[in-house]
Amino acid sequence: MFNSIEEVQQAMERHQYICERSLATVVYLALKLEKPLLLEGEAGVGKTEVAKVMTQALQRRLIRLQCYEGLDVTAALYEWNYPKQLLRIKIGESSRQPLESVDNIFSPEFLIQRPLMEAIQSESADQHIVLLIDEVDRSDEEFEAFLLEILSDFQITIPEIGTISARHRPLVIITSNRTREIHDALKRRCLYHWIDFPPFEKEYRIVTTKVPAIHETLARQICSFMQTVRGKDFYKKPGIAETLDWANALIQLHKDHLDRAAVEETLGCILKHFEDTKKMKETDLVSCLGALGEMG
Amino acid sequence: MIRRDSDLLTNLLLFSRALREEKVRVTIDNVLDAVKGVSLIDLQKKGDFYHLLRANFVSSKDEMDAFDRLFEQFWSFDDSTNPFLEKIADEEADALEEGEEPPSFEPQKEQPSTKDWADETGENGLKETKEVPAYSPDEVLQQRDFSHFRAEELEKVKDWVSILSKKVSTYLSRRWKKGGKGDHLDFRRSIRRSIKYGGEIMELKMKERKPKPLRLILVCDVSGSMDIYSQFFLRFMHGLQNHYPHCDTFAFSTRLSHITSIFKGRTFDQTVGLLSGKVLDWAGGTNIGAALHQLHQRYSDLLHPNRTLFLIFSDGWDRGETLLLDSEMKSLKRQVKKLIWLNPLLGNQNYQPLCKGMSTALPYVDHFLPYYNFSSLRKLDRLMSRI
Numbered sequence: 001m002f003n004s005i006e007e008v009q010q011a012m013e014r015h016q017y018i019c020e021r022s023l024a025t026v027v028y029l030a031l032k033l034e035k036p037l038l039l040e041g042e043a044g045v046g047k048t049e050v051a052k053v054m055t056q057a058l059q060r061r062l063i064r065l066q067c068y069e070g071l072d073v074t075a076a077l078y079e080w081n082y083p084k085q086l087l088r089i090k091i092g093e094s095s096r097q098p099l100e101s102v103d104n105i106f107s108p109e110f111l112i113q114r115p116l117m118e119a120i121q122s123e124s125a126d127q128h129i130v131l132l133i134d135e136v137d138r139s140d141e142e143f144e145a146f147l148l149e150i151l152s153d154f155q156i157t158i159p160e161i162g163t164i165s166a167r168h169r170p171l172v173i174i175t176s177n178r179t180r181e182i183h184d185a186l187k188r189r190c191l192y193h194w195i196d197f198p199p200f201e202k203e204y205r206i207v208t209t210k211v212p213a214i215h216e217t218l219a220r221q222i223c224s225f226m227q228t229v230r231g232k233d234f235y236k237k238p239g240i241a242e243t244l245d246w247a248n249a250l251i252q253l254h255k256d257h258l259d260r261a262a263v264e265e266t267l268g269c270i271l272k273h274f275e276d277t278k279k280m281k282e283t284d285l286v287s288c289l290g291a292l293g294e295m296g
Numbered sequence: 297m298i299r300r301d302s303d304l305l306t307n308l309l310l311f312s313r314a315l316r317e318e319k320v321r322v323t324i325d326n327v328l329d330a331v332k333g334v335s336l337i338d339l340q341k342k343g344d345f346y347h348l349l350r351a352n353f354v355s356s357k358d359e360m361d362a363f364d365r366l367f368e369q370f371w372s373f374d375d376s377t378n379p380f381l382e383k384i385a386d387e388e389a390d391a392l393e394e395g396e397e398p399p400s401f402e403p404q405k406e407q408p409s410t411k412d413w414a415d416e417t418g419e420n421g422l423k424e425t426k427e428v429p430a431y432s433p434d435e436v437l438q439q440r441d442f443s444h445f446r447a448e449e450l451e452k453v454k455d456w457v458s459i460l461s462k463k464v465s466t467y468l469s470r471r472w473k474k475g476g477k478g479d480h481l482d483f484r485r486s487i488r489r490s491i492k493y494g495g496e497i498m499e500l501k502m503k504e505r506k507p508k509p510l511r512l513i514l515v516c517d518v519s520g521s522m523d524i525y526s527q528f529f530l531r532f533m534h535g536l537q538n539h540y541p542h543c544d545t546f547a548f549s550t551r552l553s554h555i556t557s558i559f560k561g562r563t564f565d566q567t568v569g570l571l572s573g574k575v576l577d578w579a580g581g582t583n584i585g586a587a588l589h590q591l592h593q594r595y596s597d598l599l600h601p602n603r604t605l606f607l608i609f610s611d612g613w614d615r616g617e618t619l620l621l622d623s624e625m626k627s628l629k630r631q632v633k634k635l636i637w638l639n640p641l642l643g644n645q646n647y648q649p650l651c652k653g654m655s656t657a658l659p660y661v662d663h664f665l666p667y668y669n670f671s672s673l674r675k676l677d678r679l680m681s682r683i
Contacts, residue, residue: 005337005344025337025347032336033329040357069509069541082483086497089490105487138541178357178561180541187355188323194357233570236557 001058002028011057017049018198018205026193027054036151036172038187041195044239047175051132054171061122063170064132065115067139073146077156078117081110106160120156120166129170136186137176144183151189198240200227206240211247221258221292222247228291229270232284238270245269258292260285305331308349311370315353318362322353345371358563456670457528458564461535464680510633510683511603512536512543515591517610519549519582525640525668529609530571532673534564544598547571548587554595584614584653585621588628599631605683606632609667611641614653621656629660634683637661638676643668 002008008031009024027050030037039047055062065076085105113121119131136144150156154166174190176182198206203223207214222243230237238246246269255262263285271277280288308330312322330352337344346367354363485501514533518526526547533545537559544556558570598604606628614621629635637657641647643666649658658664663679666672 021343022347025344026351029333029336029348029351033332035329037351038355080484080487082487085487089487181356181538184321184355188321188326190355191351192355193351194360 002031004028008057012050012053015053015056016209017046017053018202018209019050020202023050023193023195026191030173030191031171033191034169036174036190038174038176038182038190038192039195040176040178040192042197042237042239043177044241045195045197046240047195048132048134051130051134051173051175054173055130058128058130058171060128060130060171062130062132063115063119064134066134067136067143069138069140071139071143075114076116076143077114077146077150078158079112079114080106081112085110108161111158111161116150117156117164119170119172120150120154121164122166122168122170128168131170131172133172133174135177136174137179137182141183144186148183148186148189151186197230197237200224203227203240203243207243207247210244211251213251214247215256218250218256218258219247222250224292225258225263225288226270228288229280229284232288234271234273234276234279236271236273236276242270258289260289263289304334307370311349311366312353314366314370315363318366320353320359320362321355326352342371357561457531457673458535460673460677461532462539464536464540464677509542509603510605511598511600512540512605512607513546513598513632514543514607515546515548515552515587515609517549517582517584517608518547519613522609522611522640525611526609528673529638529667530568531564534559534567544595546587546591546595548582548584548590550581550583550586552587552590581615582610582613582653583616584608584610584612584657585616585618585624588624589620592624592627596631599628600633601631602633604632605634605636605680607636607638609638610653611639612637612649612651612654612657614651614656616653618652618656621653625657625660634662635660636663636665636676636679638665638667638672640666640668642666643672 002011005021005024005028008028009019009021012019012024012027026037029035039050041047051062051064054060088105088110111117116131119129122129133147136147151172154169155163157163200223203226204219207219207223208216211219226238226243226246246266249266249269250258250262253262253266264281267277267280271280305327308327312327315322330349333348333352334345337348339345349367350360350363354360482501482503485503486497486499489499489501490497514529514536516526516529516533518530530547537543537545537556538561544554545559547553547555555567555571559567562570592599599606639649639654642664649655649664665676665679667676
């Protein structure tokens, strides 16, 4: 466990996640205050990565719940194991056990644990959990309401069994791409942090850390190019994930610097919308490359 | 760095009250967590203190500006620039006692009416009784044509439009209850039932699949003749887009632009800045047929006969080909569940939909509604609650 913000930041950097002190501060607070951390930001700025890195840094186990439209309690929390229950009834019947034994089919033995339940009921004391609830904005509002119960008390109520409380509060990281507003009550239960696109220096450090094989000039050019692109008006601005993909692609193609041909060949790595690609090729490419020239 | 170290809790409470006045809703739990957090960080570092408070008090990017501004004012070293100092002295005593709801956090005058809408659960028929009282000063505003607003009234109505769009989005996302006879076996209930037969499953309990949510498509005419009205509709669209996930928004004059991604996650003012750059050519003419044709070609996967609700907002002054408009409307009618046309001119009692574009399109429209003042927007709201 960490005892200062610096330790968190250093640990994250050891696991190749370059971050500002602000992010390290909220992660540290989330651990100390045992509150969930809600991370928002554009796609590809490294929200999910925070959970993965913290899993490694804390040597915990990651449990991930990917949210989607229609996600419900049976897929997120628990479900009764119906076939097993049926078999149990049949066995009871053929061995002429009294009917009371049927009650036992609603015991933990017949429960199928889904991610949230698993996170709360982690068995062994040494196996702490990082719970990642990814893209919560994709789930339905009713699911949010239900998360509220779990995240405020870290307990689950099963009518047939009773209330199960977490033995150890997991580190909970919730991410959202802001495709819709998350309900206020849920947000108020969390620590909030907005992850922005990285400034040039930070992005350069990320690229050189994550893609060690890259040539220094190329790395500088890539980062500078991305800064310019993000300043332009595109439907979908590329994130750090795109930068890293692009860097890897350029290395695979044995490029050691950016020029018009190289960018055009690999444009698909950074722009994923037809209109954006078109706009880039027709109008913005010259100015983006021009910005590289000024940099030298 | 903090003026009254002995009194940090008081200061945090006052700060949270100041935030609430700026509509950043801070709960007492947030304050208590912040207090706990203070012992975990080094108070010499103002940046850490800032992030501690921000992470606890802010819960959306939109609130960050207000937070930053207040933080600078409230926790600054310089006495002369700190307007809160007198307040601290005056209100210190009662601040500690009252906790969550300070007296200054009273609803503003215009809120009773808007609050009613937000509180409505959206059950059919209930809304008529909850109309804004006739003597309410807001009544006048509700009836007034959008084009006749003064600037300060405009602000108020803008808020209403946002609230209403949020409300409409809750109707749309509401799910139906499970019915008694469906096509899926409900194991859980079947087993429950079987217990009384000694474990023999005699009755099969079924469950019904939840209906898939309606997809909403909003198309706004932003040509010259629509200027003042479309600003209001864009606001409505923006509200829906950010509260209802199954929504796509378009704007057109002579050509069509998909503006969903421009709306998402941005404030309305940011959006308008972006839109006026590339989408809004207010002075341009209108070609509804061509715009719909474009929509058919590129976005046909958004159209579904059972699930798509299609709203067009336009005055119908079309300069394109009538034949094209006719064929496009005809095929659109087949591809969507409901076709709703909102027309600002319908506010005029003498208006007849005689102009070429409107008369061509009208036969294919399921609901033809006015949209020129706030009352007409509420009509739309009622219609949506029934669909």
